[in-house]
Amino acid sequence: xxxxxxxxxxxxxxxxxxxxxxxxxxxxxxxxxxxxxxxxxxxxxxxxxxxxxxxxxx
Numbered sequence: 825x826x827x828x829x830x831x832x833x834x835x836x837x838x839x840x841x842x843x844x845x846x847x848x849x850x851x852x853x854x855x856x857x858x859x860x861x862x863x864x865x866x867x868x869x870x871x872x873x874x875x876x877x878x879x880x881x882x
Contacts, residue, residue, distance in 0.1 A: 829870075829873070830870065830874070833866060833867070833869070833870030833873075834870075836866050837862075837863050837866045837867050837870075840859055840862040840863050841860070843859050844856045844857070844859035844860035844862075847859055848860075
């Protein structure tokens with residue numbers, strides 16, 4: 825089940841992905857690549873906090 829925090833992490837990754845595509849296709853290729861690198865970073869931070877919360881319950 826998705827919590828509100830999971831929703832916001834996924835929303836941030838989706839916004840970053842869309843922004844990077846927008847930048848790339850409008851001629852700002854370097855900025856698009858830089859913004860695209862945020863997506864795995866955002867998802868990794870979300871996974872870290874999710875696993876930390878699951879381990880804290882034990």
